[in-house]
Amino acid sequence: MTGPVLRFAPSPNGRLHLGHALSALLNFEMARDAGGRFLLRIEDIDVGRARPEFEQAIYEDLAWLGIAWEEPVRRQSEHFSDYEAALKTLKAQGLVYRSVATRKEIADEIASREAKDGKPWPRDPDGAPLYPFEPGDAPAGDAPPAWRLDMRAAIDRIGQPLSWQETGAGPDGETGEVAARPQAWGDVLVARKEVPTSYHLSVVVDDALEGVTHVVRGRDLFWSTSVHRLLQGLLGLPAPVYRHHRLILDDDGRKLSKSRRDTSLSELRAAGATPADIRRMVRL
Structure with a gap:
């Protein structure tokens, strides 16, 4: 019997924030704990806003969090x-x-x-x-x-x-x-x-x-x-x-947003945060 198949599917139109970290970690750990598969999908159909540097940052942020995914990654634009x-x-x-x-x-x-x-x-x-x-x-x-x-x-x-x-x-x-x-x-x-x-x-x-x-x-x-x-x-x-799952909210009670440039994982990492700190910040 095969295990469950889960996926994390961010859009490369900005840098990942804590809300993305929560979703990615939940998917990855649920797949791992159930003996299933974890897939990464790049949802880049918004060709006007998708940027290669944001896609590369997704890979870097997830790897830093200790998340591994199957290859090849599905890119919607392909x-x-x-x-x-x-x-x-x-x-x-x-x-x-x-x-x-x-x-x-x-x-x-x-x-x-x-x-x-x-x-x-x-x-x-x-x-x-x-x-x-x-x-x-x-x-x-x-x-x-x-x-x-x-x-x-x-x-x-x-x-x-x-x-x-x-x-x-x-x-x-x-x-x-x-x-x-x-x-x-x-x-x-x-x-x-x-x-x-x-x-x-x-x-x-x-x-x-x-x-x-x-x-x-x-x-x-x-x-x-x-x-x-x-x-x-x-x-x-x-x-x-x-x-x-629950959302990660800012001090005003709004969900975090790339469009408002809420603090990104890369900024937290540059400020000295560790993957364990991120887990505490998203209450995992």
Whole structure:
């Protein structure tokens, strides 16, 4: 009997911080203790922000923490054909549609509807406004399209409630068998204008192709699992067991962020911190 397969999948658009250390250590030690496999994936589909120096820093930080991974490392930018094949499947099912609306056009439409209705436009679980156009109603144009999932059609195609097995806990303590709520996300992007995929599509394809059996990641991605379960169902992909762990917060109660340049592992190392210090700081 083979052991579990776990993965750590950072994006090389900044330096790793304590939140990444917690996730990487949990995945590595869970795989090691269960006699399983630990994979490293570089999620570099954001070609405009991914940097080679940040990817190299990921390897250095993880090695310093005592984490070892299997080779070769999967780099998403080298596997666009896998995501194109999945997108082709969704197109064949009639479940995606072209979208050339700009951010300004989307924002203007939302503002117009809020002014007309006198109430805020619905938001997704991350707090972002839902896409306001129906399939076929968005502005037309000759620009390269993004592709959006027709959420209502996709849910109708599945035809039954979706759920996932949660061994951690959600924001409100949800655990065990959790009912998926993909409709809360509206018509999500499955491919962007500049690359033939999105986070949601690539992550489910990668997990299936790599045989990942257990997904261990931060609680901020808890409700994203609803979209992932829907895509897994549409594409005929297996569903891993999920564990969403606590987040590392700053002094203001916000999760750590590369975009705000919160203190990185490399900065802590340069200041004299040891791997044991990092474990204490993330309460392991």
